[in-house]
Structure formats: C-alpha cells, structure tokens
Amino acid sequence: MSLEKEKNLSGPLIIAVGAGKGGVGKSAITVQMAYVLASLGYKVGIIDADIYGPSMSVMMPKEGRVPSVGEKIVPPSIKGIKVLSLAYFAKWQDTHVIRAPIANTLIKNFLTEVDWGDTEIIFMDLPPGTGDIHITIMQTISITSALIVTTPQKVAVIDVEKTILMFQKMAVPILGLIENMSFFRDSLTGEHHFPFGMGGGEALQEKFSIPLLGKVPLDQVISESLDEGSSIFEARGSFFTKKILWEIGLEIAHKICDNRSHKNVFFEVDVVDETHFSCKREEKTRVFSYRNLQRNCPCARCFDPQKRLSLKDPDDVDPNLTSRGIERIGNYGLHFHFTSGCDQGVYTWDFLEKLFLSS
Numbered sequence: 361m362s363l364e365k366e367k368n369l370s371g372p373l374i375i376a377v378g379a380g381k382g383g384v385g386k387s388a389i390t391v392q393m394a395y396v397l398a399s400l401g402y403k404v405g406i407i408d409a410d411i412y413g414p415s416m417s418v419m420m421p422k423e424g425r426v427p428s429v430g431e432k433i434v435p436p437s438i439k440g441i442k443v444l445s446l447a448y449f450a451k452w453q454d455t456h457v458i459r460a461p462i463a464n465t466l467i468k469n470f471l472t473e474v475d476w477g478d479t480e481i482i483f484m485d486l487p488p489g490t491g492d493i494h495i496t497i498m499q500t501i502s503i504t505s506a507l508i509v510t511t512p513q514k515v516a517v518i519d520v521e522k523t524i525l526m527f528q529k530m531a532v533p534i535l536g537l538i539e540n541m542s543f544f545r546d547s548l549t550g551e552h553h554f555p556f557g558m559g560g561g562e563a564l565q566e567k568f569s570i571p572l573l574g575k576v577p578l579d580q581v582i583s584e585s586l587d588e589g590s591s592i593f594e595a596r597g598s599f600f601t602k603k604i605l606w607e608i609g610l611e612i613a614h615k616i617c618d619n620r621s622h623k624n625v626f627f628e629v630d631v632v633d634e635t636h637f638s639c640k641r642e643e644k645t646r647v648f649s650y651r652n653l654q655r656n657c658p659c660a661r662c663f664d665p666q667k668r669l670s671l672k673d674p675d676d677v678d679p680n681l682t683s684r685g686i687e688r689i690g691n692y693g694l695h696f697h698f699t700s701g702c703d704q705g706v707y708t709w710d711f712l713e714k715l716f717l718s719s
Contacts, residue, residue: 372480372481373480374482374484374501374502375483375505375506375507375612376484376507376527377485378494378506378523379486379508379509379520379523380488380520380521380522380523380526381519381520385509385511386540388540389507389540390406391586391591392609393605393608393612395439395591395593396606396609396610397481397613398439398440399609399658399659400610400658400706401706401708401710402480403479403481404441404480404483405441405442405443405476405479405481405482405483406442406482407445407484407485408444409486411446411467411493412487413487414446414447415447416485417445418586419589420439420445422438422443422448424436426448431473433469434474434477435476442476446466446470464492467493467497467500471497471500471501483507484497490523505532505535506527506535507535508520508523509537510538510561510564511541511542511556512539512541512542512554512558514557516560517563517564520564521564521568524564524570528568536571537565537571537573538572538574538608539561541577542556542561542577543558543578545577556578573608574604574605574608575604576601577601579592581601592605593606610704627709629688634682635680635681635682636649649681650681650682650683650698653696653715654678654698654701655674657701657704658706658707658708658711659706662704682699684698693707693708693709694707694712
C-alpha cells in the first residue's frame with residue numbers, strides 16, 4: 361500500500377495519529393515518535409489538532425510569542441521539532457467553549473496558514489472521536505498515512521475500530537498500530553503484569569490486517585518526563601522502554617523510506633576490507649571505519665541531537681570492529697549490523713558527510 365498521495369509529493373509527509381478515544385496516550389506517543397524521527401535526521405513537526413484539549417504546551421513548552429512571516433504563522437522550534445498548538449496563543453487562556461464551526465475554522469487555519477519551511481514529516485495529533493474536526497482535516501489536506509494508538513482493553517478497542525473504519529472510508533493508508541500501556545514490567549524481576557488486560561493490539565491486527573508495530577509498557581518515566589516538557593530519551597533509566605520506543609520509531613522510518621524516496625539520495629556502498637567500507641554519492645567517495653561509525657552512533661540512546669555530541673566513551677569501542685552486513689534504508693540511509701556495540705543507528709548521507717569532514 362503506497363504512503364503517497366499526489367498532493368503531498370513536494371511537501372511534508374503528514375502522519376495522522378488517531379485513537380478515537382481519550383486517555384490512551386496518543387499525544388505521548390506522538391511526541392516520542394517525533395523525537396525518534398528527529399534523531400534519525402528528519403526535519404519533524406507536530407500539529408496539536410485537539411482544539412478542545414491541547415496538551416502540547418506542557419509536553420513541548422515554549423517561551424514568548426508565536427512568530428509569523430507575512431500572513432503566515434511560523435511554528436516555534438522546540439528541541440529541534442516544530443510544534444503548533446492552540447495552547448501557545450494567549451487568547452486560548454480565555455477560551456473555554458468553542459462551537460464546532462469555529463473549531464473547524466481554527467483547524468483549517470492550522471493546516472493552510474502555516475509556514476512549515478523545510479519540514480519533512482508532520483505528526484498530527486488528532487482529538488478523540490470521529491467527528492467534524494476529523495472530516496475537516498481530511499477534506500482540507502491530503503493525509504499521507506495514519507498511525508493508530510490503542511490500549512489492550514476492550515473498551516478502548518471498540519473506539520479504535522471506529523477510527524480505523526474512518527481512515528479506511530476516507531482512503532487514508534494506515535501505517536501501523538501501537539499498543540500503549542500494554543503491560544507493567546517489574547524492574548527487579550522482569551516479570552510482566554497486565555493491569556489493562558491483554559490482546560487488544562492483536563485483535564485489531566487480525567481483524568483489519570494492520571501491522572502491530574510494538575507494545576509500549578506502562579512506565580512512570582514517560583509521564584514524568586512529558587510533564588517536565590522533555591523526552592523519555594533525556595531521562596535516566598527506563599532502558600527497556602526506550603528500546604521499545606526506539607524500535608517502533610525505526611520501523612516507522614523504514615516504512616516511510618520504503619514507500620517514498622523523497623530525499624532522492626542514492627549512494628553506492630562497497631566493502632573496502634574487514635574494518636572499512638566506502639560510500640559514494642554522485643562524484644564524492646568517502647571511506648569510513650566501522651569503529652568510527654560505532655563511536656558516533658546517531659541513535660537516540662547514543663547521541664544528543666541538541667548538543668550534537670556523542671554520549672559514548674570512544675575508548676569503549678573495539679578497534680577491530682566490523683559489520684555482519686549493511687542494510688539500505690530506502691534511499692535515505694544505511695543501517696549496520698555491527699559485531700559489537702549499538703546497532704540501532706540509521707546513518708544518513710548528511711550525517712556521514714559531516715562525520716567524514718570532522719574526521
């Protein structure tokens with residue numbers, strides 16, 4: 361199933377994140393996926409489309425007024441991610457009740473009166489339900505694909521089914537399904553407990569043939585970090601949860617790259633010897649050691665995108681490190697199966713070029 365619609369070929373990919381139900385952690389998933397994709401090198405944005413209950417101002421706090429260029433709003437950049445939410449505007453503080461026509465007008469303005477610049481991917485955090493706002497969004501712009509969030513219990517699955525049917529009726533391809541708050545993991549024993557039941561994600565996967573991208577545990581660090589306006593990847597601990605979120609984000613990146621080579625960056629790869637490989641794009645050829653790649657792994661666990669610094673100790677990397685294989689991620693990047701150390705990073709041409717020039 362193609363992720364593309366003709367109207368989006370020259371603009372950003374727009375991924376609608378929907379659940380049809382409040383309280384399943386849809387906004388939290390939106391933010392974490394935005395952080396992962398930004399860490400992979402994409403220029404990412406978020407639209408908080410929940411007019412009645414915008415929450416991005418807490419999860420992605422900003423200071424000062426929202427800037428504008430001419431008649432268009434410029435989304436503020438928060439930790440490298442462009443975010444637009446009604447809660448960023450002062451008048452929102454005086455607004456308690458909004459009629460549907462006004463809400464629809466606000467949403468249209470968010471979609472058509474905003475300068476997103478060179479943003480490549482926009483995650484649109486949809487409000488609960490399947491009503492006027494959702495129809496307005498899908499009639500106003502071309503949604504590239506949808507990401508579904510559910511929790512395991514039946515009462516959530518019932519509402520999520522309605523959202524899936526809505527996307528299918530509006531011919532929006534569904535990228536995948538994430539089961540949030542799937543279980544609680546005892547950090548001492550590793551035992552899994554299921555306070556919200558089991559099987560919701562699998563039931564939806566089987567009924568609608570939607571890939572289940574992953575199961576995110578109930579983790580206190582997620583809520584604490586978002587309440588503080590940061591990402592779980594900035595917090596200490598919770599490595600188990602971070603790994604799951606990272607792998608889901610990486611799977612989304614794979615699907616995006618497999619279906620759209622919007623960067624049009626194709627590079628040839630050749631093995632030089634056991635510890636080196638060459639990468640050629642157009643007339644430029646660069647030679648890298650696997651060790652240097654490992655020392656500068658760009659994944660969210662090894663690299664701080666704000667400080668542009670590696671979080672690893674270079675001396676911990678094996679000088680004779682090699683790779684069991686090189687996997688091409690669309691035309692966008694490369695994934696290495698290193699014999700030791702972290703192998704979660706996706707290396708884009710831009711990242712490799714900067715690494716080469718700094719060597």
